[in-house]
Every structure is written in structure tokens, then in C-alpha cells.
Amino acid sequence: MVSPKIIRILAAAALAATAFFSPASHAQGTQQYVPINPPLPSDTPGKVEVLEFFAYTCPHCAAIEPLVEDWVKTAPPDVVLKQIPIAFNAGMKPLQQLYYTLLALDRPDLHAKVFTAIHGEHKRLFDKKAMGDWVAxxxxxxxxxxxxxxxxxxxxxVQRASQLADAYRIEGTPSFAVGGKFMTSPVMAGNSYEGALKEVDRLIPMARN
Structure with a gap:
């Protein structure tokens, strides 16, 4: 089994050479976030929602996952993280279903292992049968x-996840929406996974106001 650390190193090498956020982000120059105008409503009233839009097929999402797991442990009590699997085409819908199925089965521990299976062990978990064999x-x-x-x-x-991806105009992963008011990503944060999460921390107080 390839460790998440190795996945992170491999994906970091690709990150510098890959533009995976929307063109509008690059137009912002050194700005590490873009405002969402008008702001979008939260599904969790009274909380600051941080939405991480991800795809299991995305190596950058695999690389940042251990960092996200550590980040959420120290997030403020009024902050809630929601991970939103998205599909850029119809063939990716089963991967969205896989995420929500794992949650429904009370096996969120398998979320990170899906990344390892796909990117570290090169398992082709792209249809229901293959996924079922693996979860078994x-x-x-x-x-x-x-x-x-x-x-x-x-x-x-799954339908709600796709609606959110459309509402936030997600064109690449991973992307982070904070409080329905701001969007950031590793590319915007200086091609840095750690930088993206630091930017999320910086945007949380702004989103409260």
C-alpha cells in the first residue's frame, strides 16, 4: 500500500505544472481568494460552512486529504466542513454515490482509503461492481x-452536490468555499495545499461578518 505521504509528494510535483482552477482565478493575480457575488446561502444555519469540492479521481484531492483531516480537528466550533464530491461528466457519478454510500453505512473511515486505492494501489473503482468488491x-x-x-x-x-458545484461554478478540484462568500484553492494560494487551508482559516472571520 502506498502511504498518503507518498501520494502527497507525487501530487505536489504535478501541482506546480497543472492549472486546475477556473481561469477567473488566474486573472486575480496574487489574490488568494475570489469573492462570491452574490453570496450563496448555507445549508447549516448558524455555522460557517466550509465546502471542499473534490473528486476521487483527482490526485491533488488525494494529496490534500490528510491535511484536511488534520485541519478539521482544530477548526473553530462554529465551523462545519462539508466535503462535496463532484462529477465533471456522467461517468463520475458513481464516485459521488460511493462517497455518500460510505457515509450512510457509517464508514467515513473508508473515505481516505478510496484515494489510496485509486491513486496508490491503482485500483479501478469506477463502477458499482468494482466499488462493491472493494468495500466488501x-x-x-x-x-x-x-x-x-x-x-x-x-x-x-448526489443531486444536491451537483447543484452546489453548479452554483459555485466549480471548474477544478480541490476548491474551497467559505461561508458562501469566498472561494480559494491550492492554485490561488501559491500552488500550496497548506497555503489553501491557511487561506481558509483567514477567510473564516471574514465570512462571519
């Missing part, structure tokens, strides 16, 4: 997985 190997009941994967609840969450 992780101790998940296969029948429960199959049932939840196609459930109305999961389909509704």
Missing part, C-alpha cells in the same frame, strides 16, 4: 452496500 474487502456487507448505493437518499445527495 474492507468489511462492509455487500448486500447493504448495493442497497444503499442506489437508494433515494444517496441519489438526492
Amino acid at each position: 474487502s474492507q468489511g462492509v456487507d455487500r448486500a447493504k452496500f448495493d442497497s444503499v448505493f442506489d437508494s433515494f437518499s444517496v441519489q438526492t445527495q
Whole structure:
């Protein structure tokens, strides 16, 4: 098994050579965020929502995941992180379903392992059968997985994720929306995963106001 640290190193090398945020971001020059105008409403009233738009196929999302896991442990109590899987084409929809199925089965611990399986172990987890085989190997009941994967609840969450991606005009991953008011990304934060999360921390007080 390839460790998340190695994935992070490999993806960091690619990061400098890859532009994966929207062209509008680059037009901002050295600005490390863009305002969202008009601001978008939160699904969690009374909290500052931080939305991380990600895709399991994205090596940068795989690289930043351990950092996100550490970041959320020290986030302020009025901040809630929501990870939003997005699909740039119809073929990516099963990966959205996989994320919400893992949550529904109370196996969020497998989220990071999906990245490792795809990017570190080169497993082709791109359809329901392959995903089902893999989660079964992780101790998940296969029948429960199959049932939840196609459930109305999961389909509704996938639809909501796609609506959010459209509303925020997401063109690349990972991207972070803060409080419905600001957007940042590693590219905007100086091609730095750590820089992106530091920028999120800086934007949280601004989003409260």
C-alpha cells in the first residue's frame, strides 16, 4: 500500500505544472481568494460552512486529504466542513454515490482509503461492481452496500452536490468555499495545499461578518 505521504509528494510535483482552477482565478493575480457575488446561502444555519469540492479521481484531492483531516480537528466550533464530491461528466457519478454510500453505512473511515486505492494501489473503482468488491474487502456487507448505493437518499445527495458545484461554478478540484462568500484553492494560494487551508482559516472571520 502506498502511504498518503507518498501520494502527497507525487501530487505536489504535478501541482506546480497543472492549472486546475477556473481561469477567473488566474486573472486575480496574487489574490488568494475570489469573492462570491452574490453570496450563496448555507445549508447549516448558524455555522460557517466550509465546502471542499473534490473528486476521487483527482490526485491533488488525494494529496490534500490528510491535511484536511488534520485541519478539521482544530477548526473553530462554529465551523462545519462539508466535503462535496463532484462529477465533471456522467461517468463520475458513481464516485459521488460511493462517497455518500460510505457515509450512510457509517464508514467515513473508508473515505481516505478510496484515494489510496485509486491513486496508490491503482485500483479501478469506477463502477458499482468494482466499488462493491472493494468495500466488501474492507468489511462492509455487500448486500447493504448495493442497497444503499442506489437508494433515494444517496441519489438526492448526489443531486444536491451537483447543484452546489453548479452554483459555485466549480471548474477544478480541490476548491474551497467559505461561508458562501469566498472561494480559494491550492492554485490561488501559491500552488500550496497548506497555503489553501491557511487561506481558509483567514477567510473564516471574514465570512462571519
